[in-house]
Amino acid sequence: MKKSTAVLIFIFLFGALSFVIINPLNAQIENWPQFRGINCSGIAAEDQNPPISFGPDKNVLWKTSLPAGYSSPSIWGDCIFITGIEKEPKLLKLFCINRNDGTIRWEEGIAVEEFERTHWVSSPASATPSADGERVYFYFGSYGLLCYDFNGKLQWKLPMPVPGSNHGMGTSPIVTGGLVILNCFLDQNDPRLLAINKHDGSIVWKHSLQQLKNRDSYSTPVIYKDEVIIYASDYVAGYNIKTGDRIWRFVIDVRDAASTPVIGKDILYTISYSAMGNPKMRAQFPDFMEFAAIYDENGDLLIEKNEIKDFQFLLNPEMPEIPGYNVPMMYVMGWWDWNNDKFIDSTEWKNVSEGWESRYNKQGLKAIKLGGKGDISLNYLLWGHTEDVPYVSSPLLFNDHVYMIKNGGIISCFQAESGRLLYRERLGASGAYFSSPIAANGRIYIASRNGIVTVFEAGDELNILSQNDLDDKIMATPAVVDNKLYIRTAGSLYAFGE
Numbered sequence: 001m002k003k004s005t006a007v008l009i010f011i012f013l014f015g016a017l018s019f020v021i022i023n024p025l026n027a028q029i030e031n032w033p034q035f036r037g038i039n040c041s042g043i044a045a046e047d048q049n050p051p052i053s054f055g056p057d058k059n060v061l062w063k064t065s066l067p068a069g070y071s072s073p074s075i076w077g078d079c080i081f082i083t084g085i086e087k088e089p090k091l092l093k094l095f096c097i098n099r100n101d102g103t104i105r106w107e108e109g110i111a112v113e114e115f116e117r118t119h120w121v122s123s124p125a126s127a128t129p130s131a132d133g134e135r136v137y138f139y140f141g142s143y144g145l146l147c148y149d150f151n152g153k154l155q156w157k158l159p160m161p162v163p164g165s166n167h168g169m170g171t172s173p174i175v176t177g178g179l180v181i182l183n184c185f186l187d188q189n190d191p192r193l194l195a196i197n198k199h200d201g202s203i204v205w206k207h208s209l210q211q212l213k214n215r216d217s218y219s220t221p222v223i224y225k226d227e228v229i230i231y232a233s234d235y236v237a238g239y240n241i242k243t244g245d246r247i248w249r250f251v252i253d254v255r256d257a258a259s260t261p262v263i264g265k266d267i268l269y270t271i272s273y274s275a276m277g278n279p280k281m282r283a284q285f286p287d288f289m290e291f292a293a294i295y296d297e298n299g300d301l302l303i304e305k306n307e308i309k310d311f312q313f314l315l316n317p318e319m320p321e322i323p324g325y326n327v328p329m330m331y332v333m334g335w336w337d338w339n340n341d342k343f344i345d346s347t348e349w350k351n352v353s354e355g356w357e358s359r360y361n362k363q364g365l366k367a368i369k370l371g372g373k374g375d376i377s378l379n380y381l382l383w384g385h386t387e388d389v390p391y392v393s394s395p396l397l398f399n400d401h402v403y404m405i406k407n408g409g410i411i412s413c414f415q416a417e418s419g420r421l422l423y424r425e426r427l428g429a430s431g432a433y434f435s436s437p438i439a440a441n442g443r444i445y446i447a448s449r450n451g452i453v454t455v456f457e458a459g460d461e462l463n464i465l466s467q468n469d470l471d472d473k474i475m476a477t478p479a480v481v482d483n484k485l486y487i488r489t490a491g492s493l494y495a496f497g498e
Contacts, residue, residue: 044480062102069125106152141169156201205244383419
């Protein structure tokens with residue numbers, strides 16, 4: 001063999017071997033490095049086989065107590081990263097847990113003067129950490145971004161002002177290449193998409209999300225080729241990963257962006273929800289004359305505040321078990337009284353009803369073709385569905401099917417490319433759903449806030465395999481690594497396996 005030929009063969013083999021060793025995607029397959037795993041997909045590696053049946057006394061490998069918090073587990077190797085809070089004194093808690101036995105390897109407490117404002121059902125520790133094999137990145141709206149090595153040594157920090165969001169920052173950081181990508185606020189009223197150098201914490205680029213007033217994005221970014229995609233409430237858009245320049249935008253125009261999109265076969269699947277567009281919400285308000293016949297005491301066909309002091313409506317009818325969702329109409333009369341004359345008349349009633357109807361038409365699960373430039377709102381929508389839409393829970397794309405879970409336990413399944421509805425049924429586990437579905441070994445795992453984890457077969461029909469009661473609230477999304485299922489409840493982190 002000629003020397004030159006031998007050298008070429010060596011270079012080829014070494015290059016191929018190097019790709020296998022250092023390719024970050026290969027490295028991540030054995031891990032669950034961020035919110036919902038690889039690229040926020042919620043899909044475990046193909047060979048994973050977590051248990052179907054489990055509970056507080058069944059198939060428990062270990063259980064570790066945790067302080068309050070809603071972040072999901074981020075897993076790399078034998079390390080599980082997760083967060084929490086302590087209310088007195090005000091501490092943001094960071095944990096590294098041994099995946100083998102559940103013992104705490106290290107923890108840190110970051111003192112803050114105040115926690116960010118959150119919805120009462122949320123938490124200042126909602127963001128899931130993101131790991132890359134050497135470092136882990138923690139985000140808190142109450143502080144900013146922190147980077148630690150796997151031994152618990154602080155590498156850098158990027159403090160940020162406490163955001164002025166309505167419900168608290170539920171978004172999580174992601175790592176791609178040498179960047180940490182974060183949806184956050186650089187001041188109280190300036191939502192930004194940031195790219196941060198993962199080695200030193202310097203800002204590489206930033207892009208204003210330019211949301212309308214009183215609209216927030218709690219969505220986590222996802223990656224498509226050389227783009228960063230973020231659902232920013234008024235629109236979903238793709239940005240150049242190197243420069244931050246916006247490449248395309250698809251207008252959605254609903255109030256808040258809570259769920260995170262998923263990607264498959266050059267299609268983006270995203271969910272937008274409007275409480276006021278919810279048909280069950282609107283059903284609580286009959287025709288104006290019917291309403292006036294009950295509440296218009298003086299018969300002048302003008303509804304006054306004192307006349308509706310006893311009328312309450314459910315802001316989210318699917319979650320009656322959560323206190324605070326019964327809203328006295330007298331407190332929100334401004335929604336209806338457009339001319340500020342302290343009365344609601346038939347014209348204002350009609351305007352509100354029609355406005356709610358238009359929001360219903362804007363909300364929904366949307367399949368958007370990727371690859372466009374500029375405003376793609378008119379030509380790149382492949383299909384959409386407006387009914388039984390989740391508010392917080394993200395969609396799952398698995399085996400050419402799209403799944404979404406609505407509050408109340410209503411599961412919808414669609415054929416991914418055509419949008420054909422395959423089924424919409426109740427799981428038999430009611431209540432709110434803040435956790436997002438995940439997939440492993442041909443099965444779907446979905447957790448309700450009430451602590452019921454339903455497992456069913458992926459496919460064209462609903463076939464429930466088990467329903468597992470963990471006897472504790474669940475807000476976080478589960479993770480799967482090494483044939484084990486990791487679930488964070490209100491008070492504990494569980495590892496389940498067989």
